[in-house]
Amino acid sequence: MAETKVAPQGEKWTSMRHTLLFMTDEKRRPRPAAQYGPIAKAVAENVERIRKARGMTIYSLSGELDKVGRPIAPSAIAKIERQQRQVPVDDLVALAVVLNTSPAALLLPSVWGDVPVELTSERQVAARTAWRWIRGLSPASDYGVIPSEIVVGPDDDSWEDELDRKYWQMRQDYDAVTLPPELRRVRQHPASRDVDAANLQVERLVRMVGGKAGDEAFEDQLSRARSAVDRLATELERLPEERERIKADRARRQAQAEGSDG
Structure with missing residues (x-):
């Protein structure tokens, strides 16, 4: 008489290949929730704010996204606004296109001046610095100076403050890798400065x-x-x-x- 095999507790045999499947707590454990940083929070708030300002529902926004070739279901848009869904960069750009705004307007909180803006959990700058940075105008660093205090370029004889010199050096380094060559040439011209x-x-x-x-x-x-x-x-x-x-x-x-x- 053939021996009857009984699967151990917490395990079971498949009927086809007698493959052992371990139904452990590890496999049943849900995935950890996505970690949302300060920028993801700003995106969620801005999508909802601008959508409502445009008089759009999540359904009409979903329909417009479908027209530009980046379909996002209404339920997914609702999750974005509740910070329950991450926004891939392609979705972010499509949202900016459909909402007739800039990706920058989705990425940063709608504040200005000296209000601190978190770029990461460990890095924050003044709002005016954050907006200039995201528009490609200056580095993401206050560097001890407020950019609106800067009135002359680095070659001016009256430019004696070392912090200001450091800012302009950082600005040049920033432009070198941020801007297309032609735009960089234009930005480096004294008139543009x-x-x-x-x-x-x-x-x-x-x-x-x-x-x-x-x-x-x-x-x-x-x-x-x-x-x-x-x-x-x-x-x-x-x-x-x-x-x-x-x-x-x-x-x-x-x-x-x-x-x-x-």
Whole structure:
């Protein structure tokens, strides 16, 4: 008589191959919940905020995503907004396209100024720094200075503060690997640098219009903004001369090349 085999407790035999399956606690244990960092939280809040601002339901948003070739079910959108579903980068871009916004607007909290923004659980910067960083304008570091305080470039004779010099060095390193070569060349031009400086100073001045700064501080900032704009105007006046010089150099090189060919 054949021996009858009984599967041990917690195990069972398959009817086909008598393969032992271990139904252990380890296999039945649910997967750990996804770890959501500060940026994932911002994405969840921003998707919901902007969707509602557009007057869209999760169903209409899902339909629009399907039209751009990145379908996300309404239930998945609801999970995104409840921080129960991670957002792959392709989904993030599709959401930005359909919501008619920038991926940056989904990634960062909707705050500004000196409000701290967590980029990781161990790294935070001022909101103005975070927004400049994500727009490709400057590194993700306050470096002891507020970017809106910067009024001149690193080659200016009055640039004596070592922290500011360190910031500009970091800025150059950032541009070197962040920007396409042509855009990097444009950004490194003195006129572009002056545009950035003028923008920062005017931005700060406008904030002071409705702020609590005293009259003396406001007048001082107004003077800074005017100086930055004046430097920009001076640099713009030099551009026609620079253009003619480049054209002359190009024509000379072309003539030399044609002469050597002949």
